[in-house]
Amino acid sequence: MRCADxxxxxxNGYQxxxxINLNIRPGDRIALLGANGSGKSTLFRLLAGAWVPTQGHIIHRGQPVTYxxxxxxxxxxxxxxxxxxxxDQIFAMSVAADVSYGPTNQGLSEDEVRQRVAAAMEAAEITDLAHRVPHQLSYGQRKRVALAGALAMQPEILLLDEPTAxxxxxxxxxxxxxxxxxxERHTAVVLSTHDVNMAYEFATTVAVLVDGKLHVGSxxxxxxxxxxxxRARLELPWAPAVSHALGRTIEHPEQLL
Known part of the structure; x- marks a missing residue:
């Protein structure tokens, strides 16, 4: 998938x-950074097909997305x-029912739905919560339920809006x-975050939104x-900040090991 201009x-006329140009390949780990109001959530909604670009295209499997x-x-x-x-995403009366909503609405067989739900809850580490009422869970547990619901769809690309907030x-x-x-499963993950240290440790690619423009690199x-x-109203991650003070150059967190 890619954004093409x-x-x-x-x-209201605000651009x-x-x-924006961005390529998302299988297995990519992309951190999207920017100040509040910079357009991170807007970009996610465009990538997910919820909103339509004013100009340019979202390219999916080689073709512009149709709406x-x-x-x-x-x-x-x-x-x-x-x-x-x-x-904003959880509504069912049990965790398992909520996670099963997407696959069920795809018309999959009961066995396939059951397998997907079990795998998604295991991946999100909430198997023990299967029969709990979601809104009685902690905030962090509810975030994992929402994540499991997305994983049950077995997406090629997972977009996470401020997952650590x-x-x-x-x-x-x-x-x-x-x-x-x-x-490890080659699912591409794109996450928006203000946690620069997590972004530095997690991402293979970092994209920073400033003044409507996207700056992409390692x-x-x-x-x-x-x-x-x-300009993005962020701070340097601790690792490059310390290495700079010591006169060292670190291209990626693995160099710290």
Whole structure:
């Protein structure tokens, strides 16, 4: 999937995205950074087919996305968006029922749905919560339920909007472990975050939105660019900041090992 010169202007005339180009390949781990209001959530909604670009195209499997029902359904079978607030996506009376909603509506057999739900809950580490009422769970647990619902669709691309927001350090580490396992299955993960340290450790590609433009490169290239990070109203991750102070160059977190 890729964005080809994508622009987006809101109904009030405010242009939030200006000529976005981004390639998402199987197994990619992409961190999307930017200040509040920079357009991260807008870009995710465009990638998921919920919104239509004002100009340019979202290319999926070599063809521009079409926005009729068939086109959107085809896109949603391979691209899943998990929103920042889990309660915006959870509605069933049990965790297992919520996770099964997507596969069931695809018309899959009961056996296939059951297998997908079991695998998704295992991947999200919530198997023990299968029969619980979602809205009686903790915030972090509800975020994992929403994630499992997306995983049950077996997407090629998983879009995570601020997945660590509201999580304690243990919850963030658990999420990181889950996302690393997805990488081994060649699922592309694109996450938006303000956590620059998580982005630096997790991503193979970093994309920073500033003034409607997307700056894309390796973690070592993008996240040591003081001017760009400052314009995005972020701070340098601790690893390159320390290495800079010591006069060392680190291209990627593996060099710290």
């Amino acid at each position: 994508v622009h987006f202007t809101h109904d 939030v995205l200006r000529g 009729n029902r068939a086109g959107r359904d085809a896109l949603r079978r391979s691209v899943q968006l998990v929103l920042q607030e889990p309660d 509201g999580l304690d350090p243990a919850g963030s580490r658990q999420l990181h472990h889950t996302l690393n396992a997805l990488h 973690p070592g290239e993008i996240m040591t660019d003081k001017e760009l990070i400052s």
